[in-house]
Amino acid sequence: MIARSLIAALSLLAVPAFAQEAPPPDSDQPTTAAEAPTAPAQPSEEEKAATAFRAFVTGLRPQALAAGVNPQTFDREVSDLTFDPRVIRADRGQPGGGATSPATPSISINFAPYRRTHVEPVRIGRGRSRYAGLRPQLSAIEAKTGVPESIMLAIYGHETGYGTFTGNYDILRSFATLAYEGRRRALFTTEFIDTLKLIDRGFPRSLLKGSWAGATGYPQFLPSVWLRLAVDGDGDGKADIWRSEPDALASIGNYLSNAGWKPNVPWGVPVVVPSSFDRTGIASPLTSPRCPRVHVRLSRWLTMAEWRAKGLMIAGAPVPADTEMATLIEPDGPGQTAYLLTTNYQAILDYNCSNFYALSVGLLADEVMRPAD
Template sequence: MMLSLRLSAFVLALSAAPVVAQTVPVTPTSNATDSDPGSAQDAAFTSFIAGLRSRAIAEGVRPATFDRETAGLTFNPRVIRLDRAQPGGTLNSGPPGPMEFAAYRRSHVDQAHIDKGRTLYQTLSAQLARNEARTGVAGKVTLSIFGLETGYGVYTGNFDLIRSFATLAFEGRRRELFTAELIATLKLIDKGFTRAEMKGSWAGATGYPQFLPSVYLRIAADGDGDGKADIWTNKADALASIAAYLREAGWKPGTPWGVAATLPANFDRAAVRTPLVSPRCPRVHARLSKWLTTAEWRAKGVVITGFPAPADNELARLLEPDGPGMPAYLLTTNYSSILDYNCSNFYAMSVGVLSDAVAR
């Protein structure tokens, strides 16, 4: 599963978030799933959850739902261990090192992903076309995200979302974030989804698109017209919801995500280095050049070798994912929309390359 606010970027953001003092220090135990009954931590955890009741009800959660779903809830130390195993804040500072995308591409855009994607691209063609007509988002891209997030629905995570969010909220470093996601999960149960369906990654990404519950509440879409947006078992709804997310992230209809290109031997890379520092995942954006139009890139000797080429007036950034002398790409604003879904160049490049292979 590829973690995606939605979650690689989400997870990276966790380590850089302000630290809130913990009510009780968290001490990892030898048991990966069970807390220590009767401990001071358990008592504090139970008290903390009870203290959220009034807020949850004020935000629209039914009292019976809160009481039922939090009854007997226990702290999960495994979630904290997984959280603390994530890369630290140094990932967001200093110049980025070599990307070495080729090896990552071989393991993520492999023949199995391509073959299954091609089959589904044909099988779901009508659904993908409807989504594209409604949102402008290329169907091959939404299918590619579905494939990379969960292996086209094979693995979606088996952590109980309520327990994970309650644990992360109690631990305290991103208390407001995870408290809000806990309440959003309870709202989903109020909408008719079951606790058994509320499973996902340790950090709370759930369903085929690996949305956070708050993201589901904001943009989940009914893809098959049955009146329900079910991203856990319904591929049509999941693909429609991914398309809705990318549309909200600024997807531009009729524009490719990017295109392969070659650079002249004397290309001046320093002249196209971006002077800007992105407020979100700066190291990811630091790998990308400044924005130029396709015509301006051509004037610098860049030769577009892929298809379709962006229009001459389309803005694009240059990325050499494997360094000078290796294939380069001109990446449009739609690549930025993919980065919004998961702020990782490895991820966004994989989505784009897989989408092209699936549709070929």
């Protein structure tokens, strides 16, 4: 594949070739084979790879300008872009990411180990501390969006440790690399162009750092998400999710609201499933077009009252109303704590399509709001 050959080429050390000095033109000395002029040195594999990458990036200029990017911005920012092999290695390391990955990579079916490392005392304690300091902003955002303060804070905590780590990759370089590699060229070309739009909006490239995949800022938005949903939370006229916590939290709230968050409805609640529970007929008849392997672990939708009638016992709080629709997940298998999840859980999945992520966000939110012992 092109990415693999490119990584190999860029890892080679270029060895300069020095031409032999030719005799002066008026010399009457015979020219020996050793003294004959040598042919021009051929480009190394590294040089060929760099040239191909640069040709691809510069070839995006018409598309970027058609999308509204300033020509000067494009020319300036791509002038020093180089391929980043670290990005491709990281991408290939993801489940299903590489040519040698199995068609159906194995995934852990047990949530408990993930919960222990993501809803742990340090993160809970730091969340309670940050909640105390951010309460005025969070309260205002909840009043506007209907998204609970604790949910916004829990996402902030999961994404960047409440702003303590946001990534150090140059996301413009990452997107150029991923687009060139070609496996998801359309997606990453769009994000590359949208990053240039951010620069046109006044955010310097030096600020636009993030994960290898281009998630950036306190909420870890892709540039396209920033363009759609980032909002100004501190009233300075800019949605600066890299340096302003009010902007970042307001943008998280706006994202979840846009994803369909219903005010005054819990995300879900722990339940105990009786040993005699008949699971026949509760499988969902639907196939999700987005991350189907995540949604396949969720049951069909019934009202909370219908689940109770089937013998499920509530084991936590707050409890959704009897009329709320809910889906069941048993993330650690039968006999362990299960959860009834409302449509607001789906909004968290929209933010990051992982059951473990969404469950841990909800549980961390509950713990942050629970009084300390």
